[in-house]
Amino acid sequence: MTVRSRPPGGAGARKQGRAAFKTVNKAGSLRAEIDMQNFKHAFSGVIVVLGFLFAGAVSATEGYTRPELLIETEEFAKIMNQPNVRLIDAVDPASYQRAHIPGAVNIFYLDLAKLEERKKSGHPLSQTEAEKIFGDAGIDAGTQVVVYDGGEGPSVSGVWFVLELFGHKNVKVLNGGFRKWLKESRPVTQDAPTVEKKKFTAKPDPQKVVVRAWVEKNLRNKEVVFVDTRSFNEYIGKDVRPGASRGGHIPGAVHLEWTKFSDKVNTFKNAEQIEKALNQRGITKNTKVVTYCQTGIGRSTDMALAMKLIGYDNVVEYTGSWEEWSADPRLPIEK
Numbered sequence: 001m002t003v004r005s006r007p008p009g010g011a012g013a014r015k016q017g018r019a020a021f022k023t024v025n026k027a028g029s030l031r032a033e034i035d036m037q038n039f040k041h042a043f044s045g046v047i048v049v050l051g052f053l054f055a056g057a058v059s060a061t062e063g064y065t066r067p068e069l070l071i072e073t074e075e076f077a078k079i080m081n082q083p084n085v086r087l088i089d090a091v092d093p094a095s096y097q098r099a100h101i102p103g104a105v106n107i108f109y110l111d112l113a114k115l116e117e118r119k120k121s122g123h124p125l126s127q128t129e130a131e132k133i134f135g136d137a138g139i140d141a142g143t144q145v146v147v148y149d150g151g152e153g154p155s156v157s158g159v160w161f162v163l164e165l166f167g168h169k170n171v172k173v174l175n176g177g178f179r180k181w182l183k184e185s186r187p188v189t190q191d192a193p194t195v196e197k198k199k200f201t202a203k204p205d206p207q208k209v210v211v212r213a214w215v216e217k218n219l220r221n222k223e224v225v226f227v228d229t230r231s232f233n234e235y236i237g238k239d240v241r242p243g244a245s246r247g248g249h250i251p252g253a254v255h256l257e258w259t260k261f262s263d264k265v266n267t268f269k270n271a272e273q274i275e276k277a278l279n280q281r282g283i284t285k286n287t288k289v290v291t292y293c294q295t296g297i298g299r300s301t302d303m304a305l306a307m308k309l310i311g312y313d314n315v316v317e318y319t320g321s322w323e324e325w326s327a328d329p330r331l332p333i334e335k
């Protein structure tokens with residue numbers, strides 16, 4: 001099952017949740033040790049789940065064109081118990097089970113990235129799969145969805161992107177995520193909510209994605225900028241990760257690692273800094289941008305979210321990404 005639940009943890013779980021608050025400072029000191037790609041989590045005696053600082057202290061006053069893509073913890077705390085609100089924790093199941101915000105259901109973002117479907121339609125998963133996963137999570141057209149994760153920035157953007165791709169517009173990223181939530185001494189739990197299934201009707205937008213054939217056709221199109229959001233060592237072929245058949249990058253793609261849009265504590269930089277990073281790669285509001293990473297959602301969607309925050313809307317995902325491109329020996333690569 002993609003949406004995971006566990007039986008109530010009772011008083012013991014609540015005690016562990018309260019204990020987690022006492023270790024927030026130590027968790028903060030360990031933040032630098034987190035490997036965002038491998039989802040490492042730090043512990044000290046009791047359960048500590050390192051929170052997500054994806055959008056940290058960013059606010060509308062810092063120049064974002066679309067601040068509505070975020071929601072502050074204070075605002076979310078006021079609406080979290082409303083029946084039309086659904087909170088999604090985008091981390092792996094083990095992390096979700098250790099501790100999460102009350103009411104959150106678990107949809108691991110990599111469960112939304114099906115390679116065969118990405119090859120066929122450009123969609124991370126089929127329409128039928130999307131309707132089941134999100135319907136089982138209690139989401140319908142009237143649901144306000146809020147997504148967060150536990151420290152690995154790409155997770156939350158992956159779920160955000162898939163929901164938007166399938167036509168659900170009421171999606172927000174929890175600003176500061178789980179870490180900020182903990183630092184504010186807000187409640188956490190190990191209990192999973194009882195979720196009433198709803199009818200989610202997927203309405204995919206084909207304009208948000210491109211497939212391999214389109215990429216091949218537009219490799220020399222000077223009006224298109226392909227952006228590789230992976231690490232530099234992946235880009236130059238020194239780091240070939242599981243799932244990739246060859247090292248290197250798509251010919252002509254510029255390198256702009258997804259971390260360039262975040263500061264040292266993984267909060268989004270302000271609008272001016274994000275725009276500067278884009279402009280240095282020749283990207284303006286009018287540039288057609290195609291982002292890719294390893295799996296097509298995660299690091300590349302993180303960049304897409306950063307772009308949309310500042311009004312750079314001309315961005316699409318090559319969801320097949322390096323996993324698909326590297327597997328075809330007839331396709332050219334550069335290192």
